[in-house]
Amino acid sequence: MAQFTRVSRSVGLITLQNPPVNALSAVTRQGIVDAVKSALGDPKVKSVVICGQNGIFCGGADIKEFGTNITGPPLVPMIHAIEASNKPVVAAIEGSAFGGGLELALGCHYRVAHSKAKLGLTEVTLGLLPAAGGTQRLPRLIGVPAALNLITTGRHVTAAEALQLGIVDQVTDHNTVDEAVKFALSVAGKSLDARRISTYPCPRPSDVDALFEEVMQKVRQSARGAIAPIACVQAVRAAATLPYSQGMEREQELMATLFTSGQARALQYCFFAQRAVGRWSMPSGARWDTSKPRSIRKAAVIGLGTMGRGIAVALAQAGLSVVAVETQEKQFTEAKKMVSGMMERGAKRRGTAPPLDKITYSQNIQAVADVDLVIEAVFEDMALKEKVFQQLSTICKQGTFLCTNTSALDVDHLASQTRNPELVVGMHFFAPAHVMKLLEVVYGPRSSPQAVATAMQLGKKMGKVSVAVGNCRGFVGNRMLKPYLEQALFLLEEGATPELVDGALEEFGFALGVFKMSDLSGLDVGWKIRKGDGLVEPGLASGPSARIRQGRRYSPLGDLLCEQGRFGQKTGQGWYRYDKPGSRVARYDPWLHSFLEEYRTQHGIVARRMDQQEVLERCLYALINEGFRILEDGIAAGPEDIDIIYVFGYSWPRHRGGPMFYASMVGLAKVLKRLEHYHQAHPDIPYMQPCNLLRRLVASGSPPVHKWKEAIKKLRSQL
Numbered sequence: 001m002a003q004f005t006r007v008s009r010s011v012g013l014i015t016l017q018n019p020p021v022n023a024l025s026a027v028t029r030q031g032i033v034d035a036v037k038s039a040l041g042d043p044k045v046k047s048v049v050i051c052g053q054n055g056i057f058c059g060g061a062d063i064k065e066f067g068t069n070i071t072g073p074p075l076v077p078m079i080h081a082i083e084a085s086n087k088p089v090v091a092a093i094e095g096s097a098f099g100g101g102l103e104l105a106l107g108c109h110y111r112v113a114h115s116k117a118k119l120g121l122t123e124v125t126l127g128l129l130p131a132a133g134g135t136q137r138l139p140r141l142i143g144v145p146a147a148l149n150l151i152t153t154g155r156h157v158t159a160a161e162a163l164q165l166g167i168v169d170q171v172t173d174h175n176t177v178d179e180a181v182k183f184a185l186s187v188a189g190k191s192l193d194a195r196r197i198s199t200y201p202c203p204r205p206s207d208v209d210a211l212f213e214e215v216m217q218k219v220r221q222s223a224r225g226a227i228a229p230i231a232c233v234q235a236v237r238a239a240a241t242l243p244y245s246q247g248m249e250r251e252q253e254l255m256a257t258l259f260t261s262g263q264a265r266a267l268q269y270c271f272f273a274q275r276a277v278g279r280w281s282m283p284s285g286a287r288w289d290t291s292k293p294r295s296i297r298k299a300a301v302i303g304l305g306t307m308g309r310g311i312a313v314a315l316a317q318a319g320l321s322v323v324a325v326e327t328q329e330k331q332f333t334e335a336k337k338m339v340s341g342m343m344e345r346g347a348k349r350r351g352t353a354p355p356l357d358k359i360t361y362s363q364n365i366q367a368v369a370d371v372d373l374v375i376e377a378v379f380e381d382m383a384l385k386e387k388v389f390q391q392l393s394t395i396c397k398q399g400t401f402l403c404t405n406t407s408a409l410d411v412d413h414l415a416s417q418t419r420n421p422e423l424v425v426g427m428h429f430f431a432p433a434h435v436m437k438l439l440e441v442v443y444g445p446r447s448s449p450q451a452v453a454t455a456m457q458l459g460k461k462m463g464k465v466s467v468a469v470g471n472c473r474g475f476v477g478n479r480m481l482k483p484y485l486e487q488a489l490f491l492l493e494e495g496a497t498p499e500l501v502d503g504a505l506e507e508f509g510f511a512l513g514v515f516k517m518s519d520l521s522g523l524d525v526g527w528k529i530r531k532g533d534g535l536v537e538p539g540l541a542s543g544p545s546a547r548i549r550q551g552r553r554y555s556p557l558g559d560l561l562c563e564q565g566r567f568g569q570k571t572g573q574g575w576y577r578y579d580k581p582g583s584r585v586a587r588y589d590p591w592l593h594s595f596l597e598e599y600r601t602q603h604g605i606v607a608r609r610m611d612q613q614e615v616l617e618r619c620l621y622a623l624i625n626e627g628f629r630i631l632e633d634g635i636a637a638g639p640e641d642i643d644i645i646y647v648f649g650y651s652w653p654r655h656r657g658g659p660m661f662y663a664s665m666v667g668l669a670k671v672l673k674r675l676e677h678y679h680q681a682h683p684d685i686p687y688m689q690p691c692n693l694l695r696r697l698v699a700s701g702s703p704p705v706h707k708w709k710e711a712i713k714k715l716r717s718q719l
């Protein structure tokens with residue numbers, strides 16, 4: 001709702017009241033319409049201020065209303081009525097003005113913002129466009145190039161940038177509503193002819209066609225198949241080329257196609273899923289709202305390789321005191337230099353001072369004696385990690401949480417090396433750890449709810465999206481990646497090329513296909529793990545057993561490349577050729593293609609033609625099938641956890657909502673049918689055998705994704 005009061009005798013104050021973010025729900029819109037009517041009808045009111053309660057102006061349209069039968073007054077005429085008012089209306093922007101919230105402010109005649117406020121037309125991130133006049137007003141106010149930048153990316157701007165761009169008229173460090181009221185008093189009675197943005201001519205760039213062609217090309221490239229950014233460009237083009245009323249018609253037309261699209265549903269699902277993962281639960285019944293985290297002031301990082309350095313930077317940037325420990329002399333010296341450089345670059349980007357004094361370095365593990373929490377990030381070797389955990393257990397003060405950054409090893413086994421296994425959890429960061437948003441918080445059977453709550457809270461403090469998951473080999477992300485990588489290799493054996501597989505995955509929306517991604521991360525990483533698992537047999541052996549390990553189909557293709565010293569980008573050769581070691585542009589490699597042919601001949605495989613659909617189905621459905629197994633095993637509490645891990649950690653295209661959401665969009669019955677088909681064709685690939693849970697969900701009528709948690713609970717209780 002919205003409340004109307006009169007302040008300073010002649011200022012009508014309209015306060016949006018819809019906690020927590022004053023979203024423009026049907027009731028709130030009705031409240032605004034009524035309050036505006038009261039303000040305009042009250043002869044004592046000479047000017048008006050619109051603000052939001054609880055320090056936030058407005059979080060935009062109510063996203064929960066999308067996909068329902070929307071009632072109440074529509075936004076566009078409501079904003080037009082405000083703009084058409086003959087009394088000046090001032091928006092008092094505190095906290096956030098996003099999406100429809102900023103569009104409401106653009107309908108006002110003046111905008112006063114608090115210096116800490118953030119503004120943005122964020123609709124594109126939800127698969128929409130600013131369809132409350134935002135695509136037509138913003139370019140008129142700040143020019144086409146700046147508006148295109150904001151609208152196609154949905155980025156948040158600070159109040160200072162908003163002032164510089166001309167979006168707001170005044171920025172204050174004081175009480176925003178008081179300042180806006182003073183402003184409103186000062187403009188009462190003044191002409192509003194030059195303050196109605198919809199009446200401004202849109203500044204026309206000198207060569208409209210060339211500008212929009214160039215922008216469209218760039219947007220298509222970065223959109224990775226998302227349709228909303230493209231519609232945003234089209235809508236802004238209408239602002240630049242058509243009169244306002246026709247531009248508005250175009251805006252509504254484009255919005256109509258986006259509004260009901262699967263992409264909008266996927267992106268809005270991601271928005272809520274990102275928030276839902278914070279409400280974690282464990283199979284023991286422990287939950288986010290009943291487990292109290294401990295506050296962490298001082299933390300330590302053990303091991304300053306790539307991961308440890310990133311983690312140390314992320315901790316320091318979150319304001320913690322950090323003890324960074326590295327016992328190897330060469331790595332120690334190098335790491336100190338690198339960490340400082342990373343902090344300086346980060347601080348320069350943010351325009352702040354680098355928190356260099358937050359980190360103390362030591363070559364002695366005893367330096368961690370008084371910290372509240374340790375994150376171990378030594379080399380991925382169980383014997384080494386066991387030793388570190390045994391040491392930590394004796395060195396650290398009572399109650400210190402001991403966390404491991406392992407990406408796959410058994411967290412419970414590490415806990416068993418300590419005196420207090422309840423204090424041990426996994427904190428699995430993704431490289432580069434100071435940049436990537438995802439954190440898997442891994443609990444073992446003995447991890448205490450407080451340890452999980454503390455790691456989750458620390459993740460949040462570090463600006464991460466943290467997801468609590470159970471302990472198993474590879475946890476959620478890497479466990480699901482294994483069948484995906486494996487399918488890609490099998491496809492190569494059967495006749496595909498890296499170019500075909502990567503092309504299909506990139507067209508689907510991944511930033512990089514599986515082979516380009518492997519080249520980037522280094523092929524030797526997986527090789528070492530496979531060696532440790534006893535899977536690698538040197539040489540190009542022939543005969544049927546050469547492609548079977550531990551009773552199941554195995555492709556040694558990756559091992560054979562590593563034997564040749566082809567580790568990917570770092571060696572200049574992998575699944576592709578690079579101009580020099582470290583180069584990033586993947587080029588077709590004739591050697592690789594003859595190698596594949598030779599391999600197939602040696603193993604008596606007749607290459608067959610395959611299409612993009614088979615590539616996608618085999619890679620993605622194998623990964624999704626493992627996702628269902630993870631849900632069945634209770635390793636992830638719900639599909640949202642898996643989807644957020646994939647969107648934030650594995651570049652799964654957000655506009656496809658994550659693998660489990662995607663499966664629900666494709667249709668569970670179809671996914672099941674195709675898995676059955678591929679399992680029949682390849683009975684030696686156990687990952688293709690449809691998971692029981694998937695079968696049971698299909699048998700129970702394929703409930704929508706938001707009902708899976710409930711359905712899984714019900715299915716469990718029937719066992």
Ligand SMILES: CCC/C=C/C(=O)SCCNC(=O)CCNC(=O)[C@H](O)C(C)(C)COP(=O)([O-])OP(=O)([O-])OC[C@H]1O[C@@H](n2cnc3c(N)ncnc32)[C@H](O)[C@@H]1OP(=O)([O-])[O-]
Pocket residue numbers: 020021023058059060061062063064075096098099100101122123126128129130131132272275276
């Ligand atoms: C149609 C014409 C064109 C217009 C289109 C639009 O405006 S599209 C919209 C464009 N707007 C945007 O893109 C802005 C989207 N919102 C945000 O970016 C952030 O919420 C924030 C920065 C406003 C506050 O951040 P913060 O960290 O302080 O808080 P938090 O993020 O944890 O949220 C708290 C609770 O509020 C909920 N909720 C939030 N917003 C909405 C909403 N609009 N609606 C409904 N609910 C919303 C959120 O789910 C959560 O609920 P939970 O989990 O407690 O049940």
